[in-house]
Amino acid sequence: MFPGLSCYQWHEVTHCEGKLILSLSLALSLAAIWGCRKIHAQKTQGKSSSSGQIPSLLDATADQLLTGLEREWFTSSDLVNAYLGRTNDVNPALRVVMEVNPDAWSIAAELDMERAQGRRRGPLHGLPVLIKGNIGTRDRMQTNAGSYALQDAILPADSTVVAKLRNHGLIILGKASLTEWSMFRSSNSSHGWNAVFGQMYSAYYPKQCPGGSSGGSAVASDLGLAWAALGTETDGSIVIPCERNNIVGIKPTVGLTSRYRVVPISEHQDTVGPMTRTVKDGAKLLQIIAGPDPNDTYTIASPFTHRTPNYLAACKLSGLQGKRIGIAQNVIDESAEKVAHSMEAFQYAIKVIADAGANIVENTNFTAYSEWKKREYNPVTRMDFVTNLAQYLSKLERNPRKIHNIEDLRRFTWSFPPEEYPARNTRNWDTVIEAGLSNTSLEFWPIYQQNLYFGGEGGILGALERHSLDAVVLPTVIAASMPALVGTPIITVPLGAAPCDTAVEKEIGWDVVEMAPGVPFGISFLGAKWSEETLLEMAYAFEQRTMIRQRLKRDVSPRVDLVDVIGE
Numbered sequence: 262m263f264p265g266l267s268c269y270q271w272h273e274v275t276h277c278e279g280k281l282i283l284s285l286s287l288a289l290s291l292a293a294i295w296g297c298r299k300i301h302a303q304k305t306q307g308k309s310s311s312s313g314q315i316p317s318l319l320d321a322t323a324d325q326l327l328t329g330l331e332r333e334w335f336t337s338s339d340l341v342n343a344y345l346g347r348t349n350d351v352n353p354a355l356r357v358v359m360e361v362n363p364d365a366w367s368i369a370a371e372l373d374m375e376r377a378q379g380r381r382r383g384p385l386h387g388l389p390v391l392i393k394g395n396i397g398t399r400d401r402m403q404t405n406a407g408s409y410a411l412q413d414a415i416l417p418a419d420s421t422v423v424a425k426l427r428n429h430g431l432i433i434l435g436k437a438s439l440t441e442w443s444m445f446r447s448s449n450s451s452h453g454w455n456a457v458f459g460q461m462y463s464a465y466y467p468k469q470c471p472g473g474s475s476g477g478s479a480v481a482s483d484l485g486l487a488w489a490a491l492g493t494e495t496d497g498s499i500v501i502p503c504e505r506n507n508i509v510g511i512k513p514t515v516g517l518t519s520r521y522r523v524v525p526i527s528e529h530q531d532t533v534g535p536m537t538r539t540v541k542d543g544a545k546l547l548q549i550i551a552g553p554d555p556n557d558t559y560t561i562a563s564p565f566t567h568r569t570p571n572y573l574a575a576c577k578l579s580g581l582q583g584k585r586i587g588i589a590q591n592v593i594d595e596s597a598e599k600v601a602h603s604m605e606a607f608q609y610a611i612k613v614i615a616d617a618g619a620n621i622v623e624n625t626n627f628t629a630y631s632e633w634k635k636r637e638y639n640p641v642t643r644m645d646f647v648t649n650l651a652q653y654l655s656k657l658e659r660n661p662r663k664i665h666n667i668e669d670l671r672r673f674t675w676s677f678p679p680e681e682y683p684a685r686n687t688r689n690w691d692t693v694i695e696a697g698l699s700n701t702s703l704e705f706w707p708i709y710q711q712n713l714y715f716g717g718e719g720g721i722l723g724a725l726e727r728h729s730l731d732a733v734v735l736p737t738v739i740a741a742s743m744p745a746l747v748g749t750p751i752i753t754v755p756l757g758a759a760p761c762d763t764a765v766e767k768e769i770g771w772d773v774v775e776m777a778p779g780v781p782f783g784i785s786f787l788g789a790k791w792s793e794e795t796l797l798e799m800a801y802a803f804e805q806r807t808m809i810r811q812r813l814k815r816d817v818s819p820r821v822d823l824v825d826v827i828g829e
Contacts, residue, residue: 315823319822321485321488323542327386327387330376348361350821358435358481359438368432390488391486391487393436394406394439396423406442406443409679411664437481445642445646449688461477464818465815468773472506480506484815490535493531495745497741500785508536510535511536516559518550519560521556527641527646528648530641538810541573552569563791580799588621591627602763610784625724633746643693713747716749721749731788732799736784752799
């Protein structure tokens with residue numbers, strides 16, 4: 262048995278406070294679904310999940326869904342109804358989906374008509390996705406980053422990544438919840454909380470922390486509330502929620518995907534990436550959102566301005582053969598408490614990787630890790646936020662709160678009771694406001710150069726170069742910070758779950774469980790800039806040899822499935 266998989270605990274659901282915020286049209290649609298479920302279950306016995314024709318949405322892949330759409334077993338409209346039915350099942354307890362797209366049904370109907378006419382906008386035509394609540398849309402949904410400061414603000418157009426999704430025929434099903442301001446406000450708040458929608462949770466233990474700011478996207482993808490989801494990462498906000506929710510996360514190189522009209526933290530570290538149940542589906546979604554955008558100068562520096570690699574083709578079983586993979590042992594040793602529950606599984610994973618033909622190189626250390634850990638916080642992201650936030654706000658078509666800079670934002674947050682200040686402070690903003698700094702200050706450049714040293718020669722890039730490595734592997738919980746400093750990519754894959762004897766730990770000051778028996782964890786593959794193709798090879802080969810995801814059990818799961826709603 263794979264280490265880390267011996268403890269499956271089911272817990273009675275006791276955390277069912279809260280109500281799903283739904284549009285009237287959704288409520289009526291769901292009422293119709295519930296009324297017809299028993300009758301329709303009888304009508305669709307010939308197309309049951311067990312027959313192999315109608316997949317279960319908990320683990321449905323793009324290939325399975327697209328096959329069903331092409332063979333007319335179900336429609337995109339059916340998918341929308343099923344996914345929203347599943348959301349209705351779990352949202353009262355987990356508070357994962359902040360907002361449903363009121364146009365999802367009409368978009369699905371249009372895409373169904375196009376399919377019937379033989380038209381396909383792209384290879385994922387008709388599949389529903391959720392996006393993090395900081396990713397901009399110009400429609401009837403909010404882009405509020407979880408803060409009332411941006412409630413009812415209007416962008417002049419969709420973000421670039423959303424425009425790409427729409428152009429390829431994907432359905433934006435709604436906005437996933439997130440930690441407010443992508444976890445870039447407080448030093449004393451809980452992971453997964455925002456003022457607009459409250460506290461979200463993961464599905465594996467009661468009141469489980471979702472793991473970071475893209476937590477809603479991760480929980481939704483895990484539970485099959487959409488085919489896939491998009492998240493954003495500045496430092497761990499894709500990969501850590503993905504590991505905590507038993508899914509695959511791809512944090513792309515900064516500049517591979519556009520950040521235009523995404524509520525920013527740091528131009529030097531922000532990136533948008535896929536959060537999916539399989540590596541192959543992550544590759545398919547990355548293929549659509551990757552590429553240059555003249556509105557994001559970082560994407561122009563990409564070597565793929567004319568053509569991106571074929572990420573799907575990189576998903577091959579031989580992907581580990583001949584690869585040189587290092588282990589940054591000093592990072593593990595200096596993070597012993599964080600990784601204690603996952604080390605047995607991690608060591609077994611190294612054996613799996615070696616048996617697949619990879620060359621394991623020990624002690625490929627991050628030489629500046631100890632020095633970097635002495636820092637209280639990362640000044641670059643805070644100085645970037647001052648400038649990048651003001652730039653974003655200046656481009657709003659409607660700015661009802663009249664917030665134009667970080668000082669305005671702090672004043673509003675202090676004065677608006679639902680923002681829960683000072684119980685949840687504004688420390689990330691206070692430091693730069695009090696110092697009067699931004700990324701245009703003279704002090705910025707030497708601080709940024711220090712970051713490049715920590716993450717570069719003293720971090721991931723130095724380890725890769727010194728030892729001629731294709732990648733470094735680490736437990737996901739400690740993998741993100743050094744790559745964040747230099748904008749390099751990471752892919753996390755499910756690895757196991759915390760064992761039965763794991764102590765229950767809560768976040769300080771909050772009724773949110775940080776660690777407990779059965780909480781999932783992952784393994785991360787770290788590479789050089791623009792190395793997503795190589796990382797996908799390795800991650801896919803590892804995933805196919807382990808298939809951990811399907812072995813873990815949840816505390817909360819949706820009841821509605823696709824077979825229940827077809828044709829209703």
